[in-house]
Amino acid sequence: MTDTHLEAEDEHAENAAGEPWRDAEIPDEDVALETDSVSKHYGSETAVENLSLRVREGELLTILGPSGCGKTTTLRLLAGLEAPSEGTVHIEGRRVADADAARPPNERNVGLVFQDFALFPHLSVAENVAYGIADASDEAQAGRVEELLDLVDLAGFEERDPSELSGGQQQRVALARALAPEPDVLLLDEPFSSLDVRLRVEMREELKRILSAAGVTAVSVTHDQEEALSLSDRVAVMHDGQLEQVGPPEAVFENPESRFVASFLGHAGFLSGNIGEETVETQVGPIPRTQLTGTVEPYVGAMVDVLVRPDDVALAPAVGEPDGFVTRRQYTGPSFVYDVELANGDRVRCRQNHTESYPVGSGVDLELVADHALAWYPTQS
Template sequence: MSDPANSAPAKADPDTNDLLVSGVSKAYGSGAPVLDGLDLAVPGGSLAAVLGPSGCGKTTLLRVIAGFLKADAGSVTVAGRLLGGPGVHLPPERRRIGIVPQEGALFPHLSVARNIAFGLRDLDRAAQRVRVGEMLDLVGLAGYGDRMPNELSGGQQQRIALARALAPRPHLVLLDEPFSALDSGLRGTVRAEVRAVLRESGATALLVTHDQQEALSTADLVAVVREGGVAQCATPEDLYHRPVDPWLASFVGDAVLVPGTAEQGIATTALGRIPLAAAPGGLREGVVLLRPEQLRLAEPESAGAGGAEGVVTDVCFYGHDAMVTVAVDGLDRTVGIRTPSPLGVEPGRRVGIRLTGEATLYPSTG
C-alpha cells in the first residue's frame, strides 16, 4: 500500500503526456470505414476538441483511444507509450486514461468522496482520503465529500465526474460531450470551470463535441473530423479565420461565401472590394470567405463606390447582437450581417453594406 506521506499533489507532466493517433482506421462489420487513416497529435498539457457532424466518427475515435474498441489499423500512443497498434491492444484499465462521460454518470449509491476514490484502489484509505480532499479542493467543492450525487446540481455533478477522472493522475482525460445535458445558462459556466481545473491539473485532455461554440471557446486546439479523417487541426483562431476549404468555413461558425476575383491582393465581389489575408499570384477567380461580423450596415448612399446595397429580408435578435439578412443587389443569394444593434432595421428597409478586415479566397479548381 502507498504511504500517505508520498501522496502529495502532483500535476501531470505536459512535456511527456502527448497524444498521438496515427493512421487509425475502424469499420463496423462489412460497412465503410468510420475512421479512415485518421491522424491527430495533441501536445501534452493541451485541451483539444474533436468537432464534426453527426456520424463523422467522433465517438468511435474516443472509444478507440480509450481502448473500448480495437482499431483495424493504425496506432494510439499516449505519453510515449503504445496503447494500441499492430499486435498491441491494452485494455482500458491499463491505459491510464480518465473518462468523463455524458451527464457525469456518477454512481448514485456512493457518496461524492467514494465516487472520487473509485479509481484509487492501489492506495490505502488514508492516502485515498488525502487524494479525495485534493480533488475536492481542485474542483471547488471542498466539504462536499459526504453528499450523495442526487444532492448535487448538474454542474456540481460534472465537476465531481472530472475529479473522479483526474484522481488517479491519468496521462490523458477524455470528455465525451460532458455538457450536453446542462441547460444553456449553466453550460458556459461549467465549461469555464472544467477548463480551469484541467489547466490547474496540467492534464492533457480531449473533448468530443458537436457544438462549434463549445469547441472554439474551450479548447487550445480544434480538430474537425470529416469522412473519417481530420480535415483540419488548428487553434480556434486559425480554424475560424483561415479554414482550409469552403465546407469547413461554413461548418465552423457562420460564413458569407460569394464569388470573387482576386488581383494584386484585392478581392472584388458583389459586396465590394476587400484585401485578402493571403494574396494569390496573378488574376484568380474563386469563392471569397467573409464572416458576418465583417459586414457593416450603412445608409445606402454612404456605402461608397466599393460597397453594395440591398433590402433587409429578416432580423433575428439574440440579445448581445442580431443577425440581419439582406438580399444584395446583383447577388443571387442573401447574406447575413452580424450587428450589435438592429435598432431601426426592419424587413423591407433598403441598406448599404460596407466590408471590413481581410477575406480568404478559395481559387476555382476548374
C-alpha cells in the same frame, strides 16, 4: 492477440527502416498521445479515416465537428472502447492499439468523463471519487479524495449523495473521479451537453482551471464551436471521418484552410468575385488584393469566394437599386443577425446593433468593414 504482440510491435516500430508519420510542430519528447493513420470501418461504412494526430503533454485539445463526423468514434478509439481497423494509437510512448490488438480501457491509464457524468447513485461523493483508486490504502484514498474535492471546490461535500447536487457540482465530482487515478490522458465526451446555457459558460472556466491545476493532458469532443474555441489550447476540426485542420483556436477561426472549416465556424458567408490586378470585384464593391490571405497571383482572372463573417459587413438602407434583400433576421438581445441574399445569389450574414432594425424583405446596401486579412477559396463549379 495479446499484450505481448503490442510490446513486440513497439520494438519493431522503433527499429524498422523508414520514419513513421510525425507532427513536426510537437517534438517527440512532448507527445502524450498519438494516433498514426488510424481508420475505423463498420462493414462498408468508414467512421474514421487515416487520422494522424499528436497531443502535447498538458494541453487540452478539442475535436470539433458536426454530428456524425467521427469525433465520438475517435474518442472511443483513444479510450479503448473501440479497436482500430488500421493504424496505431500510442499513449505516453506505449502502443495501446493497432489493427491486431488493443488494450482495454483499464490498461491504458486514461480517465473518462461521460456526457451524463455516470455517477454511482448509491455511493457518496467521496466514495464516487475514490472508486478508481480502490486498491490504495484507506489513508491514501482519503488524502486523494480530500485533495481532489478541494481542487474542484467541493470540500465539505464528501457525504452528499449525487442526487443532492446541481448539474455543475455533479460534473465536478465526475472530473474528480476521473482524475483520482492520475491518468496519463483525460477524455471528455461532450462534457457540457447536459447543462443549461448559463452553467455551460460557468463550467468552461471551471474545467479550464481544474485541468490547468491538475496538469493533465486532455482530449474533449464537442459539436459546440463556442465551447471549443473558448476552452481549448488547440482545436481539431473533423468532417466525414477526417481531420480538416488542427491548430490554436484563433488560427483555425481566422485562417480556415478549407471551405468546410470556414463554413462550419462563425456563421460564414461568401462573396464571389473576379481577381484582377489590384482588386477583387464583388457585388458589394472592390476588395484590395492585398487584403486576401495567401498567394493570389496564380488566380488572377479567376473567380473566387471571399469569406466574410457577420462582423465583417455592415448594412444600410438601400439607395437606389439595393445590393440585396433581408431574408431572415434573428434577435439576440444586443444585436440583430441578418441573412442577406445579394442580387447575384451570394448569401452573407450581418450583425447590427439592436437599435437598427431591417424587416425581412427590406432592400439594403452592404459595406465591407473588415480591417483584417480575408480567407478565400476558388469558386466551386
